[in-house]
Amino acid sequence: MTGKERVKKAFRCEPTDYVPWVPFVGCHGGALLKINAQDYLKSSEFIVKGVREAIRRYRPDGIPVLFDLQVEAEVLGCDLKWASNNPPAVVNHPLSNGTKLEQLQIPAADQGRIKIALDAARQLRHEHPDIALYGLITGPFTLALHLLGTDLFMQMFDESSYIKKLLDFSGQVSQSMSRYYIEAGCDVIAMVDPMTSQIGPQQFAEFVTPCVTRIFESIRQQGALSSFFVCGHAQQNIPVMCGCRPDNISVDENIPLDYVRDECLTKNISFGGNLQLTSVLLLGDEIDAQKNAIACMEVAGQKGFILAPGCDLPYDTPIKNLEAIAPVVRDSYKRQVVMTMAARSDEDDRLNLKEYGQADKVIVDIITLDSEACAPCQYMVDAVKKVVPEFEGIVEWREHKIKYRESIVFMASLMVRNVPTICIDGQITFVSRIPPRDELIAAIQKRINEKFRMRIHQKKASLYVLDGGDEKTAMVRERIAQAVQELGAEVQIETINDPDTIYSYGVTPGQTPAVVMAQYQLKSLKQVPEVVVIKEWLKNI
Amino acid sequence: MADLQALANAVIKGNQAESVRLTKEALGEGIGPKQVLEDGLIAGMGVVGVRFKANEVYIPEVLISARAMKMAMEVLEPKLAAAGVAPLAKALVGTVQGDLHDIGKNLVVMMLKGAGFHVEDIGVDVKPDVFVEKIKASNAQIVGLSALLTTTMPAMDKTIAAIRQAGLDCKIMIGGAPVTQIYASKIGADGYAADAASAVDVAKSFLN
Known part of the structure; x- marks a missing residue:
C-alpha cells in the first residue's frame, strides 16, 4: 500500500495496514534547508527541495506543499511582515483602509505566491506520485479576518449581511484555490480556518457553514478529498464542522482526540491530529515525540485516523523528533519498546556506572524487551551466547529484560535508548543491530586488549620484607632493590619488624626473613561507587 | 427608579x-x-x-x-x-517584541476595563525598554504581557528581566496561546492567565 493509498483509505474510514502519518511541514522546510522562512516561502524551488528533504527524513504518507495562510491575503492586498523563523503576519487589512469589497477580485492561478505554490505542487506531484499531496488553502473566516481585521467580530452583530457577503467572497477565493491545487495534482485539499475557534457554534452555523459546505461539495465533485483544519480551543464547533461534510477534520492538542473521534466517526468522517506542537515536538526529545504519537494512535484507534501535528510545524522543530515518528507508526514492536520505556526511571534513580566494566572479566550486557518474546532480541542474545564460550571463561554475558524495573534503571544508567542493544563493559557497542560473529568477537577482543593494557599501567605493588632479626634480611632487601631497578617496576619496599604485624601475615619469627607482596589497583576516584560495581571488584579477590 | x-x-x-x-x-x-x-x-x-x-x-x-x-x-x-472614585488599579498591557498579534491582548484590555481597572494598551511588537519606559510613566501596578508565537515567548523573559532590572514595583502576568503556567514560573512572572477572563482574576489576586 502506498502512502497515498493509505491516506485515501483512512479518509474514507477504510482499514489500513498502519496509521498514515502526515507532518505539516511549512516554514520548517526552510530549517531543513538551513535558509530563513522568508526565502523559503517565496521560492517554488526551495519549497520543492524542503518538502523533498522532509519526505526523505520523515517518511510520511502525505505532506502539504506549503503551509502559509497569508498567500491569498497577500494577493488580495494585505501587507505582510516577514520573519526569519515564522510564516509572515498580515499587518494591514484592505477593507478597513478604504478598499471596497466590490473592488476585490478572485485571485488567478498565476498571481503572487499562488503561482509559486502551484509550481511547487506540480513538481512534487511529478517527483512523488505515491505520496498524498495536500494543497492548503486559507479558510473563508480566517481570510475574511485578514481582509477586514478584528472589526469583523463586532460587525457580525452590527452589519451581518455585509459580513455574509464578505464570507461569500472569501469562500469563492477558497473554492478557486482548491481548484488550482487539484489541477496541479493535489490529492487532498486542506482548508485551514483557525480563526473559527474564536466564535461559537451558532455564529459558525450562521456565517461559516454555508460557504464552507459549498467548498467541500465542490472538492468532492472534482474527485479530490477534503480536510477541515482548525486549531485552538474549537471543541464547541466540532459538531457544526462535521455538518459541513468534509471528508476529514484535523485538530490540535487543545481538543481531546477521543471527543473528535466520537463526533467524527459516527458521521463516517475521518479525523486527524493532534501531536503536541510546542511542549513535545518543539521542546521535547525523540522519546517524547514517540510517546505522544503512540498516545494519539491509541486514543484514535485504527479506523479513519491520520496522525499529524496540530498545526504548522514550528520552524525550529528538532529534526530528530520528527524522524522518530515514522518508525513507531510503522512498527508495532518499536511501539512496544517505547511504551515499556515510558516507565523509565528518572535521573535520580540512575546508577553511577562510571566504574562499571573494570572487573577482570569482560561483561557483555544485552538490553532486550525479552528474548523469549521478541525476535530481534532473541537473535541478538543467541549471537552473544554462541561467541562467549570461545573466550574460555573471561567473558560473561547477561540479558536485561526491560520489562523489569531494575533493568530499565540499568538501561537508563548506561544511556541506552534503543532495544535491543549490546554493551561491552558498559559501553554501547551494537544498537538495534545483530552483529555478525566476527564483528562481535573483534569487539570483545578489542576490549580484552584494552583491559590488559590498562592493567599493566594501573598496577602498583608493595613488597614487605618481614624482618625477625635475621642477618639474611639485608640480603633480601638488596636483591629486591636490584630486581625492581632492573625491571623499572613501581614497587614500594618496606621492612616490618613488629612481631605482631609479622604474625598477622601468618609468619612466625622463626620463618623470617619472609617477603609479602601486595598489589593495589585504583578502583574509583572522588565518588561513591554503587554496590553493584563494588561487587564486581570483589569477585576478583 | x-x-x-x-x-x-x-x-x-x-x-x-x-x-x-x-x-x-x-x-x-x-x-x-x-x-x-x-x-x-x-x-x-x-x-x-x-x-x-x-x-x-x-x-x-x-x-x-x-x-x-x-x-x-x-x-x-x-x-x-x-466624586473622587479611583479605579481598582492601574494596569498596562502589550504584546511583546516581534509579535504582532493583538486579539488576545485586546480582549484582556477590555476585560480588565470591564472589571474596573484603569488600563493602558501599549500595542503590539513592544520592546522591553518601551515596556519599562511606559510603566515608569504610568505608574502601573499591574503589567500584562501577551505572545501568540513560540518564537516570541523568549521576549517575555527579556521584558520581565528588563522590568525587574529597572527596579519597578509592579506585578507581571503573562498569557497567550503557547504560554503555560510552567513557563510563567520559569521566567519569574507573578501570574499566568489562560484566557482574558482569567486575567481579571489574576489581576484581582495581585491586589490582595
Whole structure:
C-alpha cells in the first residue's frame, strides 16, 4: 500500500495496514534547508527541495506543499511582515483602509505566491506520485479576518449581511484555490480556518457553514478529498464542522482526540491530529515525540485516523523528533519498546556506572524487551551466547529484560535508548543491530586488549620484607632493590619488624626473613561507587 | 427608579444605546457613580467573563459587551472623577517584541476595563525598554504581557528581566496561546492567565 493509498483509505474510514502519518511541514522546510522562512516561502524551488528533504527524513504518507495562510491575503492586498523563523503576519487589512469589497477580485492561478505554490505542487506531484499531496488553502473566516481585521467580530452583530457577503467572497477565493491545487495534482485539499475557534457554534452555523459546505461539495465533485483544519480551543464547533461534510477534520492538542473521534466517526468522517506542537515536538526529545504519537494512535484507534501535528510545524522543530515518528507508526514492536520505556526511571534513580566494566572479566550486557518474546532480541542474545564460550571463561554475558524495573534503571544508567542493544563493559557497542560473529568477537577482543593494557599501567605493588632479626634480611632487601631497578617496576619496599604485624601475615619469627607482596589497583576516584560495581571488584579477590 | 440590574443586562447583551440610556437615568436619579459602575457595568461584564470562561459566549459577544460598557463609561467617567472614585488599579498591557498579534491582548484590555481597572494598551511588537519606559510613566501596578508565537515567548523573559532590572514595583502576568503556567514560573512572572477572563482574576489576586 502506498502512502497515498493509505491516506485515501483512512479518509474514507477504510482499514489500513498502519496509521498514515502526515507532518505539516511549512516554514520548517526552510530549517531543513538551513535558509530563513522568508526565502523559503517565496521560492517554488526551495519549497520543492524542503518538502523533498522532509519526505526523505520523515517518511510520511502525505505532506502539504506549503503551509502559509497569508498567500491569498497577500494577493488580495494585505501587507505582510516577514520573519526569519515564522510564516509572515498580515499587518494591514484592505477593507478597513478604504478598499471596497466590490473592488476585490478572485485571485488567478498565476498571481503572487499562488503561482509559486502551484509550481511547487506540480513538481512534487511529478517527483512523488505515491505520496498524498495536500494543497492548503486559507479558510473563508480566517481570510475574511485578514481582509477586514478584528472589526469583523463586532460587525457580525452590527452589519451581518455585509459580513455574509464578505464570507461569500472569501469562500469563492477558497473554492478557486482548491481548484488550482487539484489541477496541479493535489490529492487532498486542506482548508485551514483557525480563526473559527474564536466564535461559537451558532455564529459558525450562521456565517461559516454555508460557504464552507459549498467548498467541500465542490472538492468532492472534482474527485479530490477534503480536510477541515482548525486549531485552538474549537471543541464547541466540532459538531457544526462535521455538518459541513468534509471528508476529514484535523485538530490540535487543545481538543481531546477521543471527543473528535466520537463526533467524527459516527458521521463516517475521518479525523486527524493532534501531536503536541510546542511542549513535545518543539521542546521535547525523540522519546517524547514517540510517546505522544503512540498516545494519539491509541486514543484514535485504527479506523479513519491520520496522525499529524496540530498545526504548522514550528520552524525550529528538532529534526530528530520528527524522524522518530515514522518508525513507531510503522512498527508495532518499536511501539512496544517505547511504551515499556515510558516507565523509565528518572535521573535520580540512575546508577553511577562510571566504574562499571573494570572487573577482570569482560561483561557483555544485552538490553532486550525479552528474548523469549521478541525476535530481534532473541537473535541478538543467541549471537552473544554462541561467541562467549570461545573466550574460555573471561567473558560473561547477561540479558536485561526491560520489562523489569531494575533493568530499565540499568538501561537508563548506561544511556541506552534503543532495544535491543549490546554493551561491552558498559559501553554501547551494537544498537538495534545483530552483529555478525566476527564483528562481535573483534569487539570483545578489542576490549580484552584494552583491559590488559590498562592493567599493566594501573598496577602498583608493595613488597614487605618481614624482618625477625635475621642477618639474611639485608640480603633480601638488596636483591629486591636490584630486581625492581632492573625491571623499572613501581614497587614500594618496606621492612616490618613488629612481631605482631609479622604474625598477622601468618609468619612466625622463626620463618623470617619472609617477603609479602601486595598489589593495589585504583578502583574509583572522588565518588561513591554503587554496590553493584563494588561487587564486581570483589569477585576478583 | 433606575434599574441597575437592567443596566447589567444591557451590557451582557451588548446593547450600547440601552447601556447609555440606563446609565444616564441612574445618574439622573441621584444614584452614586460608584454604585452605577459596580452594580451595573462591572456586574454585567462580570457575567460576560464567567460565561466566556464557561464557553457559553465567545469573542464577538465579549467585544460587543465591552463596547456597550465603553459607551456607558464615557457618560460615567467625568462623574467618577468628580466624586473622587479611583479605579481598582492601574494596569498596562502589550504584546511583546516581534509579535504582532493583538486579539488576545485586546480582549484582556477590555476585560480588565470591564472589571474596573484603569488600563493602558501599549500595542503590539513592544520592546522591553518601551515596556519599562511606559510603566515608569504610568505608574502601573499591574503589567500584562501577551505572545501568540513560540518564537516570541523568549521576549517575555527579556521584558520581565528588563522590568525587574529597572527596579519597578509592579506585578507581571503573562498569557497567550503557547504560554503555560510552567513557563510563567520559569521566567519569574507573578501570574499566568489562560484566557482574558482569567486575567481579571489574576489581576484581582495581585491586589490582595
